[in-house]
Amino acid sequence: MNQGFGNGRELRPTTKVLPEHARGHNRSLVMQTLYREGQLSRADIARETGLTRVTISDLVADLIGENLVIEIGQREDVRPGKPATLLDLNRDAFQIIGVDLSEYATFRGAVLDLDGKILGRAELPLAGSTGEDAQAKVIALVETLIEKATRPILGIGVGSPGVVDLAGVVLTAPNLGWTNRSLQRDLAVRFSIPVVVINDANAAALAEHSFGGATSDMMLVKVGHGVGSGLLLAGIPLFGSRFAAGEIGHVVVGTDGGLTCVCGKVGCLETWLATPRLDAALANASTSEQKEQILWAAGERLGIALAPVVGALDLSEIVLSGPTQLLDGTLARATIETIRARTMPEFHGNLVLRMTTLGEDIVLRGAAVMVLSGQLGVS
Amino acid sequence: MNQGFGNGRELRPTTKVLPEHARGHNRSLVMQTLYREGQLSRADIARETGLTRVTISDLVADLIGENLVIEIGQREDVRPGKPATLLDLNRDAFQIIGVDLSEYATFRGAVLDLDGKILGRAELPLAGSTGEDAQAKVIALVETLIEKATRPILGIGVGSPGVVDLAGVVLTAPNLGWTNRSLQRDLAVRFSIPVVVINDANAAALAEHSFGGATSDMMLVKVGHGVGSGLLLAGIPLFGSRFAAGEIGHVVVGTDGGLTCVCGKVGCLETWLATPRLDAALANASTSEQKEQILWAAGERLGIALAPVVGALDLSEIVLSGPTQLLDGTLARATIETIRARTMPEFHGNLVLRMTTLGEDIVLRGAAVMVLSGQLGVS
DNA sequence: GTTTGTTAGTAAAGCTTACGAACAAACTAT
DNA sequence: ATAGTTTGTTCGTAAGCTTTACTAACAAAC
Known part of the structure; x- marks a missing residue:
């Protein structure tokens, strides 16, 4: 009768859970599985997740409908039984914009694919800007990056120095002269794309976990x-x-x-x-x-x-x-x-x-992880 | 499209979620609400949780059927509308056994009610026992406590010194001469009641959170x-x-x-x-x-x-x-x-x-919290 | 070439869960 | 009395997953 989801370590249920939430969870589970293991058949995913082949087929149909998953042909092995149709995340369908505001004199950004690979870069010297000016430079940098993108953008991830709350409000960032700056909301309004703003070191930790094997x-x-x-x-x-x-x-x-x-x-x-x-x-x-x-x-x-x-x-x-x-x-x-x-x-x-092992791109890539996990439930 | 349950901070879905799990979560949510706020009507719970009155009625019917929740009469206020039928956890229907193995020379235990109040105590001098002998004393102490209990026992919670894993195996506890001792399983087999074994300081932290206002x-x-x-x-x-x-x-x-x-x-x-x-x-x-x-x-x-x-x-x-x-x-x-x-x-x-603020009973009461949270999803 | 057995994926039916609409009961206010 | 409010239930529906049963497509053995 143990309750609660996740790892079972949380002690108190806090909000209601509806069937559609369960569906969303299982949906993410499918994408997570594909993200990590690459090409799999529906039956593979069913075995991996514990859900039935029927349910996986249903979920995959949704995901294919949204162009998030694609069929990539049949498995080429010699085996009894009907050959498996291999699936994968449609890794080439979307791109992510990652921004790193944590360097002292420069804002850096990149266009990344869903695997976190960097496809293009841009940077903007900070030149001592603070406050509204600094935010204007963030916006300019993102605009440059959006132009560089060759696919629809899944979201924008920003790693900011200072103290950042869960809503992406930069509570304090002394170097940038920011206090209570709702960067996440401002960017979301400006670009009409999902935005995640997170502390730079947290972003780096996530990147190291997802891409650095931590x-x-x-x-x-x-x-x-x-x-x-x-x-x-x-x-x-x-x-x-x-x-x-x-x-x-x-x-x-x-x-x-x-x-x-x-x-x-x-x-x-x-x-x-x-x-x-x-x-x-x-x-x-x-x-x-x-x-x-x-x-x-x-x-x-x-x-x-x-x-x-x-x-x-x-x-x-x-x-x-x-x-x-x-x-x-x-x-x-x-x-x-x-x-x-x-x-x-x-x-x-x-x-x-x-x-x-991620060098100077660690924050950029961590910001991308936040977008992946926020938009797809994948990281 | 943010996925995951709990507080949304976990990044990766790990296991499938079925509708019945969602049901269990909501069930715990109802008990949690009643546990914290005491007497409430079905409509109150519905407002509190965001679930509908219909769903709450259904969940409550289940819980009443299991004798976990009781109706305790009508609300006595002057107000338009049909008078509300008040509910509460059936706080007097079950008792919990809490055990504290962390003192240097004595094993202490207690029978507690669902609110964590101590109804009876027992203790056993350790007298230098280690290994199997020490475990025998734990069992003897629990036997004494079971005799003192006046209601069916919801579960047994044990706070042990040393390093304890999530399955209640005491990996190392130097003072007791224990290594890889599967205390939780042994007690569960011996008493056929749910058992939780957790590190003493973790138990204390939980107690302070649940009962000490931390x-x-x-x-x-x-x-x-x-x-x-x-x-x-x-x-x-x-x-x-x-x-x-x-x-x-x-x-x-x-x-x-x-x-x-x-x-x-x-x-x-x-x-x-x-x-x-x-x-x-x-x-x-x-x-x-x-x-x-x-x-x-x-x-x-x-x-x-x-x-x-x-x-x-x-x-x-x-x-x-x-x-x-x-x-x-x-x-x-x-x-x-x-x-x-x-x-x-x-x-x-x-x-x-x-x-x-919990004095010497802090570990006992924390162990009880583990039972409450494990068996009812409440704490 | 045929039979046997396996695997992939789909279709249909059924169960669980939660919801909305509608309603009766019980009360207050006017 | 009448209107309005609140509670809690009944009924029907939608969503989600499962079980069961099926077809398609293959390998292996004869």
């Missing part, structure tokens, strides 16, 4: 002009009580002082790790030994800050995103060694720490 | 012979990648050394905070000023460990459970002040830190 209990640490993070717990992005989950840049780390931060506190994680600080420190170092020490210290600080988080959340993976020449190497090594030294090996001995 | 993004820190914690994020308990979420006792805290822990590391949270250590330190202190210093230092360490967690998770509340005379006062004050000093006031300025 596990379901993962933290993505994004190092740049500031330091932020995105969390995926049991496969679900964490937003936090005030949508500020992942904001670890201004957590004080260690009990031995440090530099004064722009926020006024002493020894914030950013004072050790943010790229301007790190670059400055490295520029002042004369020997390569000193440079190594600086990188080690930075990684150690990150490890000190993350150890309690790893312990509390039982993470299985930490992924770093940011300048490879700074992060990948001594710094990453110091981080994982510090975490190992400060947590229980029984639980966290096989914690993995690695660089992202 | 918010939905909360950490419960349980201080006793060891130090553990339970996390509720967006109202969902966090289990972690290896079911070890919340295990913060052996996270090293600070960068200035400390005492050596039984685990071999130096400066684990437990070396500052576990009650044996604290009591010993306090016994060695001569002046009350020294004692205050010790308590302050302990609280400060807890704050140092929690600050990154608060930042990463954007928690709104931290609840302490354990010996009031140690925790409530200087220690708690030091903790919250330390967290405040080490995180961003914009986000965490209104973080609340408080003692539990």
Whole structure:
């Protein structure tokens, strides 16, 4: 008699569920299955999902009617029985626009296909714009991208720095001078296309999960002009009580002082790790030994800050995103060694720490994942 | 076209959903509504849930048939229209057995009603038992409790120390000498009643949420012979990648050394905070000023460990459970002040830190919540 | 070439679930 | 008395999935 959907971990039913919702869920389940496994027959999908062949045929008929799924011929194997008609998502029928607002001086965007592959790019220098001006640049960038698209657009995904609520309102984004800016709604009105706006680090975490092979209990640490993070717990992005989950840049780390931060506190994680600080420190170092020490210290600080988080959340993976020449190497090594030294090996001995495999496109692609999951229930 | 149930935050549909599952969900929704708001008419429930009166009548008929809901007479107000027939959960029809295995020397249990009120108690000294012997004592305790029950038993909930998986297998519980012990299954077989086994700190977090008025993004820190914690994020308990979420006792805290822990590391949270250590330190202190210093230092360490967690998770509340005379006062004050000093006031300025209001029964009652939620979808 | 058995996909019928329309019962207000 | 309001039920309908039974299309064995 266990109730609730999803993974059964949610304790309280919150809203009614009608048969049509169940239908939508099963519909997404079909697309999800096709998205992940590629070419399958109706019978394959039935076996995979547990639904009957009849129901799958019915759902697939709907999806074919909407041009979301196509038949791609018969399976060519030697086997008794009627040959299977292979299906796939109509991966070439729609395109997605992804936008990354998290870089310090540039807005970047891309046109992606349903597999998250980047088909075209555009960027726009921010040139110090803030407030309404900055939003106008987002709109201009999207317009450029829409022109580059060669298929109908499934939706627009935007990864924004700062604190973003579930409705895509940017509550605060200091660098852009935004407060309570309803970017998602504004863009949706402007372009009449579904829009999703999400925090940049959360987008990155989703991208790493969907495209980078990350596990379901993962933290993505994004190092740049500031330091932020995105969390995926049991496969679900964490937003936090005030949508500020992942904001670890201004957590004080260690009990031995440090530099004064722009926020006024002493020894914030950013004072050790943010790229301007790190670059400055490295520029002042004369020997390569000193440079190594600086990188080690930075990684150690990150490890000190993350150890309690790893312990509390039982993470299985930490992924770093940011300048490879700074992060990948001594710094990453110091981080994982510090975490190992400060947590229980029984639980966290096989914690993995690695660089992202998605490079600079991580936020773009995460924004695309949000569109996919929002519009198709697929990711 | 957004898919998925629950809060819409899960991204991937994982299993099929049939109409009967939707029915079960709505059924739980009705019970949930009655559980929280008490006496309501069918029409009230319909308004509350968004389902129609017809559907509610149908669901309620089922629930009355199962003796889970009863009619308790007509509403006595002066109003136009046909008088409403009030309903309520049949709170007196079933009882729950809750068991707390987390105390160092004693297994405690209770018979509870559906509101979580304790109707009777029993306990059994552990007397150093481990392994199979310890499990035999759990069974003996449950037998005693079943005899005390005066109504059919809805289920048995057990809060166990250690690492417990989703199937109620105690993967490791050092104090009890348990590894991979399938306690939930064993008890279910022995008593032929639904059983739920869950980690003690997770149970405590659930209890605090259901009965203690805690918010939905909360950490419960349980201080006793060891130090553990339970996390509720967006109202969902966090289990972690290896079911070890919340295990913060052996996270090293600070960068200035400390005492050596039984685990071999130096400066684990437990070396500052576990009650044996604290009591010993306090016994060695001569002046009350020294004692205050010790308590302050302990609280400060807890704050140092929690600050990154608060930042990463954007928690709104931290609840302490354990010996009031140690925790409530200087220690708690030091903790919250330390967290405040080490995180961003914009986000965490209104973080609340408080003692539990549920006292020593917190685990028992949390175990009961698991039974309620598992059997009725209510909590 | 025929028979046997398997697999894919469809069609029809039936069950469950929720809904809307309509209504009776029971009450208040005028 | 009459009109209006609210509750809860009955009846018929639409949606969604299942079961059952079918056709189509093939391989293997004779």
